[in-house]
Amino acid sequence: MPNPSLLILPGDGIGPEVMAEVRKIIDWYGAKRDLAFDVSEDLVGGAAYDAHGTPLHDDTMARAQEVDAVLLGAVGGPKYDALDFSVKPERGLLRLRKEMDLFANLRPAQCFDALADFSSLKKDVVAGLDIMIVRELTSGIYFGEPRGIIEEGNERVGINTQRYTESEIDRVARAAFELARKRGGKLCSMEKANVMESGILWREVVTEVGKDYPDVALSHMYADAGAMQLCRWPKQFDVIVTDNLFGDLLSDAAAMLTGSLGMLPSASLGAPMENGRPKALYEPVHGSAPDIAGQGKANPIACILSFAMALRYSFDEGAEADRLEGAVETVLAQGLRTADLLGEEGAEPVSTSQMGDAIVDALNASL
Ligand code: IPM
Ligand code: MG
Numbered sequence: 001m002p003n004p005s006l007l008i009l010p011g012d013g014i015g016p017e018v019m020a021e022v023r024k025i026i027d028w029y030g031a032k033r034d035l036a037f038d039v040s041e042d043l044v045g046g047a048a049y050d051a052h053g054t055p056l057h058d059d060t061m062a063r064a065q066e067v068d069a070v071l072l073g074a075v076g077g078p079k080y081d082a083l084d085f086s087v088k089p090e091r092g093l094l095r096l097r098k099e100m101d102l103f104a105n106l107r108p109a110q111c112f113d114a115l116a117d118f119s120s121l122k123k124d125v126v127a128g129l130d131i132m133i134v135r136e137l138t139s140g141i142y143f144g145e146p147r148g149i150i151e152e153g154n155e156r157v158g159i160n161t162q163r164y165t166e167s168e169i170d171r172v173a174r175a176a177f178e179l180a181r182k183r184g185g186k187l188c189s190m191e192k193a194n195v196m197e198s199g200i201l202w203r204e205v206v207t208e209v210g211k212d213y214p215d216v217a218l219s220h221m222y223a224d225a226g227a228m229q230l231c232r233w234p235k236q237f238d239v240i241v242t243d244n245l246f247g248d249l250l251s252d253a254a255a256m257l258t259g260s261l262g263m264l265p266s267a268s269l270g271a272p273m274e275n276g277r278p279k280a281l282y283e284p285v286h287g288s289a290p291d292i293a294g295q296g297k298a299n300p301i302a303c304i305l306s307f308a309m310a311l312r313y314s315f316d317e318g319a320e321a322d323r324l325e326g327a328v329e330t331v332l333a334q335g336l337r338t339a340d341l342l343g344e345e346g347a348e349p350v351s352t353s354q355m356g357d358a359i360v361d362a363l364n365a366s367l
Contacts, residue, residue: 004277004315005067006037009044009060012080012089013288014298014352015073021300021356022071022307025324028360032367033320040067044096045075045089045288055092064096068273069314070281071307072096074288093283097137100279102268103168104175105137105247106309107285109234109254109264114332115341118259121231126257131237132183133254134176135247137268139168140198142244164198164243169205175269176241177213184238188219190226190246202243223250230254255285262286262299262340265306267313280314282306292339296351299338301328304359327362331355 006026010019023039030036042048042060049055055075064070075089085091096102111119111129119126144161151157173189180187189206191199203220210218221229223246229236230250234257242250255264264286270279284302292298305328312321336358339349350358 003036003038004069006039006310007060007063007067007070008039008041009064009070010041010047010073011044011075011288012046012077013074013290013293015045015075015288017294017296017298017352018284018300018303019071019073021352021359022303024356024360025304025307025363028363029320032363035315035317035320044072044092046077046080048092049080049083049087049089053087055087055089056095061095061099064100064281065279068275068277068280069310070096070100071303071310072281072283073303074284074286076288077290077293079290089288094142096281097268098143100268100281101138101270102279102281103136103138104172104269105135106179106267106269106313107133107135107247107251107255107264108266109133109251109258111258112260112263112329112332114329114335115258115260115263118341119257120259121257125233125235126259129234129258131234131254132179132239133247133251134172134179134239134241135251136164136168136172136241136243137247138244139164140244162196162198162243162245164201166201166205169202170209173206173209173241174212176239177209177216180216180239181213185215186217186219186238187213188221188226188237188240190221190223190240190242190250192222192224192246193220194222198243206241226250227253230257251285260341261302262338263301263305265302265309267306267309269313277314280310282310282314296353297339297349298352299340300352300356301338301359304328304356323363323366324359327359327366330362330365331358334358 010016116127141162144163191202193199308324311317
């Protein structure tokens with residue numbers, strides 16, 4: 001059997017720095033666990049625009065379709081703010097999601113014990129929090145037609161369209177039910193069926209799919225009430241399934257509850273390929289943080305945990321994913337903190353590469 005293949009797209013801002021730490025982890029698995037990967041690297045986002053005048057070259061897109069998993073750092077930065085919408089760095093990421101048909105975006109919001117004080121919420125509200133948001137990622141208002149800015153009378157009108165087919169709702173609902181079944185057995189679906197027809201259909205289809213999962217307790221919430229409940233008592237949730245735009249907002253809110261935006265990974269999964277593995281792209285939830293790029297201040301943990309998700313969801317290496325997540329918990333328990341994890345009075349932060357090295361040490365200690 002050939003080694004599984006990984007395409008690494010570090011992207012912009014802190015992307016390359018955090019990805020360099022992931023490379024250390026990947027190398028460790030090859031050297032110490034007999035789990036070698038064929039790794040190739042390419043450009044995405046602003047970096048691709050600088051080199052090719054497009055945020056994602058067709059060759060890179062084709063390569064992404066062939067590999068077993070894509071790991072992405074981050075895209076975007078102020079340097080590209082003035083670019084035409086069609087070539088902005090974000091378009092590269094959106095193209096990957098759309099053409100790979102990565103419809104199920106898994107965004108865990110987990111509160112690490114060592115960081116519970118870091119949340120803006122009271123410790124008992126967040127300590128032990130472990131929820132999973134499943135965001136639909138390839139449809140809805142992000143991609144619906146018609147869209148654009150048109151002239152109407154003597155003014156311009158901005159148009160976007162929320163659109164969901166039954167099959168799009170069905171497949172993401174199934175992904176969420178499957179996860180809920182393996183976790184706490186609860187699924188909450190969020191839409192705005194009180195205002196939007198797409199929300200009415202969403203609720204109907206999710207309810208219908210739920211009949212195939214009698215072991216999962218299904219509930220429904222309007223997305224605004226869901227946002228409120230996430231802040232009030234987030235531990236009531238296990239898995240949340242929602243559309244593309246609500247999922248974008250709710251997952252940022254949920255991430256911040258944990259006090260550790262720099263810590264949260266994500267997986268974007270599509271249909272199974274011929275080898276049985278799902279089409280997959282893994283990326284940290286945080287952005288490119290251009291203000292601290294190139295200074296060794298970035299926290300590589302979200303990107304490293306994204307690789308842990310790859311081990312679990314693409315390569316069926318759940319025990320190795322547990323090992324890597326355990327190594328992260330170990331270094332946090334030892335008190336290691338990158339700058340983003342220090343309070344006002346903060347002690348000396350460790351650098352991006354010191355954090356990566358410490359996680360490798362913890363992996364060695366786990367053997
Ligand atoms: C995210 C980001 C993206 C999105 C941007 C960068 C296009 O906010 O992954 O949540 O809106 O989906
Ligand atoms: Mg977002």
